[in-house]
Amino acid sequence: MSVVRDLIRFMGGTAILTKQVISEGLRPPLYLRLITEQIQSIGLMSLPLVLITALSTGMVMALQFGLGLEKFGGKMYVPKIVSLSIIRELGPVFTSLMMAARVGAGITSELGSMKVTQQIDAIRALGTSPIKKIVIPRVIACIICVPLLAAIANLVGIGGGLLVGWSELNLTPAFYWQKVLETITLVDYMSGMGKTFFFALFIALPACYFGLNVSGGTRGVGVATTTSVVTASILILVGDYFLTKAFWIIEQWL
Amino acid sequence: MAVIEVKNFTKSFGSKLVHRGVSFSVNQGECLGLIGGSGAGKSVILRSLIGLEKPDQGEIHIDGEEISRWTERQLVEIRKRVAYVFQNGALFDSMTVYDNLAYALREHTDLSEGEISDRIRQQLEEFGLQGNDFVYPSQLSGGMQKRVGLARSIILGPKVVLYDEPTAGLDPYNTKKIQDMILRLKDRGVTSVFVTHDMPSVYAVCDRVILLLNGQIEASGSIADLGKDPEGIMQRFINGIEGA
Known part of the structure; x- marks a missing residue:
């Protein structure tokens, strides 16, 4: 029962937070300096992690497909499969x-500690809004980053695949790149990128919600941080299915 | 004339009734001490005076305006006039002392950065904090953090200051510093509500005191009258005979 209650509370709380973000975000002032700081902290600082993840993913994909398809003489399909999947x-x-994992946890623990x-009370007591000062810059930074x-x-990721294709599968970089360009269409690209705006919201809004609603002292901060990361991950993974389906339907119309 | 007027204040948290019909008022320039056992809800009343909590029932009048149902946006105007001093300072730990003090000035005034800088230097000097401009709160002692918290709260020149245990956990030197600052503000005509367990500070700064027990005001009186009834509940509380 408590899981259902928590779920309802989360959905209601996030809906209210979203409404506040929209209504306060449309009213001046917009704290550009805070948004810039968050873009640096959320975007720039995450770059190494994202690069390593993408490179390894591309390399592993190319290796797995390359070695698997080689048996059937199909390794020339590696660039197509890897680039489309990525x-x-x-x-x-x-x-x-x-x-x-990195940003969601960071936002929740920071806001939780502030709570x-x-x-957070001090921000309100000094006549300012925590939504404007804390939440909106983080949400906007996530949507951009x-x-x-x-x-x-x-x-x-495609570069990682190319590296493995060249070094392990004897596919020349020129061939690999040509196949990638022949395969990927703007629709493929937009289908993947379109989802990231939703994923950004799945990360930022729960992270802020759980951070602002921390209770139970420092232990509560730890619990909220874990819950925030788990929630965002589930939303991304489950949401991905429905977003993919939605983008497929849109692609049929185009 | 009453600057703060609380009428029939009732507040519960879940099934726990914390306040039952609490009413009191604070006159212009007066310092009211709010004492009571731990968990008696003193801070809840204080937080409600600035809209950080909402009463379930009752009214809160600040400067004649009933604020208990105001929205966050409406409360901004009240929060410029009514300062809240948090128990642990509640300083923004990602900002330097200078930026903490500049926060409200940048938000609510049209002062230039030069004028803000002058104002902050003056404030730091008045609070004995000169030379700490670009230090982060975590690098300050507890006493200094409380002084910065007080300096930040009153930088807009508020009409009312609400103190939430400003001397808790401080050594006698820092306690005296905080008391002196409160008295200086009082001399300037600032109205105050002082929540504390620190009775020497109550005697030092308050004009009147209210005892909150079991969700109600059990006793109240002027500081001069405090010792007059040794068997009264107020004196029994002060002597540690009666509690929450």
Whole structure:
């Protein structure tokens, strides 16, 4: 019962938070300096993690498919399979999962600590809004950074595949690149990138919600941080299915 | 004239009734001490005076305006006039002392950065904190953090200051510093509500005191009258005979 109650509370709380973010976000002032700081902290600082994840994913994919398909004489399909998988799915999803782990946890623990030490109350007591000062800059930074990082991850992932194709599968870089360009369409690219805007919200909003609703002192901060990462990961993975389905339907119309 | 007027304040948390019909008022320039056992809900009342909590029933009048049902946006105007000093300072730990003090000035005034800088230097000097401008709160002692918290709260020149245990856990030197600052603000006509367990500070800064027990006001009186009834509940509380 408590799981259902918590789920209802989470859904209601996140809906209210989303409404506050929209209504306060549309009213000036917009704290550009805070948004820039968050873009640096959320985006730039996550770049190494995203690069490593994307590179390894591309390399492993190329190796697995290359060695598997070699038996049937199909290793020339490796560039096609790897690039499509990365562009449509793995680049956006793995980037978002990494961001959920690094950024989601960071946001929840920071906001939770601020709540426990009454800094959130101090923001209110000084006549300012925690939504404007804390939540909106983080949400906007995630909406900007997650798609950008996913775009970089796509390139690096394909690059990783190319490296393995060249070094392990005897596919020349020119051949590999040509096959990638022949395979990927703008629709494939947009299908993957379109999802990242939703994934950004799946990371930022639960992270802020759990951080702002921490109770039970420092232990509560730890619990909220874990819950935030788990929630964001589940939302990304489950949401990915429905978003993929939705984008397929849109593609049929186009 | 009453600057703060609380009428029939009732508040519960879950099934726990914390306050039952608490009413009191604080006059212009007066310092009211709010004492009572731990968990008696003193801080809840204090937080409600600035809209950080909402009463379930009752009214809160600040400067004649009933604020208990105001929205966060409406409360901004009240929060410029009513300062809240948090028990642990509640300083923004990602900001330096300077930026903590500049926070409200940047938000609510049209002062230039130069004017803000002058104002902050003056404030730091008044609070004996000069030279700590670019230090982070975690690098300060507890007493200094509380002084910075007080300096930050009153930088807009509020009409009312609400103190939540400002001397708790401080050594006698820092306690005296905080008391002196509160008295200086009082001399300037600032109205105050002082929540504390620290009776020497109550005697030092308050004009009147209210005892909160079991969710109600059990006793109240002026500081001058405190010792007059040795068998009264107020004196028994102060002497540790009666509690929460």
